[in-house]
Amino acid sequence: MPDIDWEGMFMFSASPLEIIIRGTVVYWFLFLVFRFVVRRDVGSVGIADVLVLVIVADAAQNAMAGQYKSISEGCILVSTIVFWNFLLDWLSYRYPKLGRLAQSGILCLVKDGKMLRKNMRKEMVTEEELMSKVRQQGLEDLSQVRDVYMEGDGTISVIKREP
Known part of the structure; x- marks a missing residue:
């Protein structure tokens, strides 16, 4: 049976607060880029759109992660991003004026x-x-x-x- 570092998989190499802050800053930066620069989607996703998403995800990963190594750190980062996405959707639903800011008009x-x-x-x-x-x-x-x-x-x- 392989030697598994169970403790290392779940121990933090960075502060959970630092991970949350990194995730928050990058989420809002990407949100603004995609809201104001990359609006158009003429009904389908083209290869260039997929390429941009992959490149952005790769570039953002290091900024958000700060070279994290454990599952716990990855879970905190993913939870932070999902939290901001959910909160923005909820606030947009609850406050229509904010929804108009979050999404382009017709x-x-x-x-x-x-x-x-x-x-x-x-x-x-x-x-x-x-x-x-x-x-x-x-x-x-x-x-x-x-x-x-x-x-x-x-x-x-x-x-x-x-x-």
Whole structure:
């Protein structure tokens, strides 16, 4: 049977408070980056999005962990991140004004069948991406569309024109 260092697996090499502070600072930094910089998700996750998440996770790991070595330290760090995520969701639900700060608002991309190119540029939505979403709704062109919105979570909603 292999020699297992049971004590070393659960002993702290860093202060639990330090782990909580590191986790908190990195959580809020990443939250702000993803809230204000990486908003767009035109309905699916692309390979570049996955790559960014992996790189961010790897880069953030050392900042948060401070080279922790035990399971206990890892559990405290994960609990800190989950706590902030849960608290932000709860506060956003309880206080709608905070929810509007935590998530982007909706943005109209098409109004009465006409593309709003300024808004499309703002969110870097190409005409091809927009038309793909329109076709996914079974529509052939914008004359059949009343409005198209980019929702706060980055998804695109298409509202059909009434016949």
